[in-house]
Amino acid sequence: MLPDLASTRADYESFKARGLKLDMTRGKPSPEQLSLSDAMLVPQGNGDTTTAAGEDARNYGGDLRGLPEVRALFAEALGLPADAIVLGNNSSLALMHDCIVWALLKGVPGGERPWSREPSPAFICPVPGYDRHFGLAEDFGFRLLPVPLTGQGPDMDAVEALAADPAVKGMWCVPRYSNPTGETYADETVRRLAAMRTGAPDFRLFWDDAYAVHHLTAARTPLAPILDLCAAAGHPDRAFCFASTSKVTLAGAGVALFAASPANVAWYLARAGRRTIGADKLNQLRHLRFLRDAEGLHAHMARHRALIAPKFDAVLDALERRLSGTGLARWSRPEGGYFISVDVLPGTAARVVDLAKAAGLALTPAGATWPQGRDPEDANLRLAPTFPSLKDVAAAAEGIALCIALAGLEARAA
């Protein structure tokens, strides 16, 4: 039932009068989530810094791929072969950056030349998507080609049409609990991505499995194994995979990883070996001593879920109560990840963010989920409920729902 503009405005004004100050802009873990990993900062047992191979993790040296026992842990947790994994420092975005600059300057396996020598290279960008992905590619001169997400992953007809162009060198993917829609790519989507014909022989999927173990329900949504499917389709080198523990252990002090085919790993190591003697092995050991094994990691993620699932529920509940049946918004009901995506009436997303700001609620800028920060429909909002307390999230959600309703009713009245 459609609420009335005057009463919605009155509700908004009274919400605004509460003088709240809440930040829902970024997907940050809450202090309580970070405290789940505090034990990682204390050496386990005897504070042992010796690796399984008997090496001193405090010193230079060892396998540039990272400690084998830590790679084995992540391999099991993520369903990847340990040999495919290279560990980095605290940021998977940094590993994506490095792959892009190395592709630009040196080329990638299967390529005919460095990407910087292509006349007008481009990246496919499923939308809505992650602003830092888009910004990174744009900053290095790639054209960004948006394709819509469907709930099953990107519109594959559109992707296949774009990928046929040899200038299209890469594609951003957050295949599981996508940022911000929460959707997981269907098996058929993953299969088509692995199998499709690409104009560029060195086309790469930038497969950012950022939320691989970040479930919001008891079900662990599976994702088809991209490396296996690429190999089976005769494109073994198509995917660069990334993940990190930024939202498993500590957001500024996790372990990131790169995973790919043997040829890609050899390429990556040849480049990385020029850049560094190795990533921080002590932080790798901290993770191992703390998480212990894949089962320990999943148990840890269940404790995250207990903290954040109620926050997602609070947002969904407010949206439901204020907006269900009004036609003023549609929203995702994610089963994992860090975001709720809301599509409001076209032309009103920026107005919603302004109304929220005036009421003390900081939201991710409208358009942030689109290339260049410009949503052509001005319709998508990304809500990040994890950081504030449950009480604050519930209050903020009420306000956001009000802002969406008010902006929508204003637009209809105009």
Place this chain on the structure above:
Amino acid sequence: MLPDLASTRADYESFKARGLKLDMTRGKPSPEQLSLSDAMLVPQGNGDTTTAAGEDARNYGGDLRGLPEVRALFAEALGLPADAIVLGNNSSLALMHDCIVWALLKGVPGGERPWSREPSPAFICPVPGYDRHFGLAEDFGFRLLPVPLTGQGPDMDAVEALAADPAVKGMWCVPRYSNPTGETYADETVRRLAAMRTGAPDFRLFWDDAYAVHHLTAARTPLAPILDLCAAAGHPDRAFCFASTSKVTLAGAGVALFAASPANVAWYLARAGRRTIGADKLNQLRHLRFLRDAEGLHAHMARHRALIAPKFDAVLDALERRLSGTGLARWSRPEGGYFISVDVLPGTAARVVDLAKAAGLALTPAGATWPQGRDPEDANLRLAPTFPSLKDVAAAAEGIALCIALAGLEARAA
């Protein structure tokens, strides 16, 4: 007095018969040195992860330059303005790499185009020098132009002549306790580097002050302040400075830093902000809680010195006893840093390394200190005495001196 070939060969064979197995290849701290920092791995006091600004160092966010209190510590210890400093993760080499790839792809302040668009860009390489510096530049296609070191830093007439070429974009410098010669650039050398005319308006000194606080004597050899001198000479943006705590605290888990002019820092942050949300702030805090302040850092380095100065003495003693007055070798007597540089008879360095290997002593490959790993004289050896125990270093030094004598006497006899 020249030893006799037959008796030297007999001494070598008897040394070889001892069946030692020692590695003197890389400048790695010893386990005892690393243990000096073990307390850093235990949270100090209450294990506080809150920054001076009251922020939670476990989460994303804060100043991309790193924690101000940690930048202030390094600023004081290194004689740099805190505002000029940006903290990185565990590798200063990685920061140099990033500056090079960004210079190639985006250009640097004062430049007319990205360095990758220059027809044949080049780096000046003082020799003997650090293999990883040379390899990094070479891997990205720079021509490497060797210039001799003089004991006061590079031959500045040669540097000025080369730098007049607009294709020369950069120069590697390890200005203090240089790797491997141990020399510190004289004030006049630093002044000329800051003041010289360069053909490229965007020429950069890659100023790797890797051994800034790594003294082997009670004297702390000063280094003229490159950023100030560049600014005074009207070239404020000429120097990219680098340092790290890899050989202060833990070799695989230290904190690296970039330091430069305001324009360079702004440029660096614009690039770094695409790559990462920030470096590991918990590791920055670990350093602060452990080292406390510049005085604490210097006191810590004095404890390193107590462990490693006797190892340098053991090597110098063996060289002196076996080779002094023979004309078969000259060597550095470093007052800091991690290496002893030995110049043997031209044409015999590779033979020395082979002889040493046969006797169980792993030395840095001959030529490693030159671009492309090719020493045109086959004369320079780099000795790295820090990692083995004092007893092993003494034994190895004896063997190395024997190998040098034997290779030299063989060459003279040929």
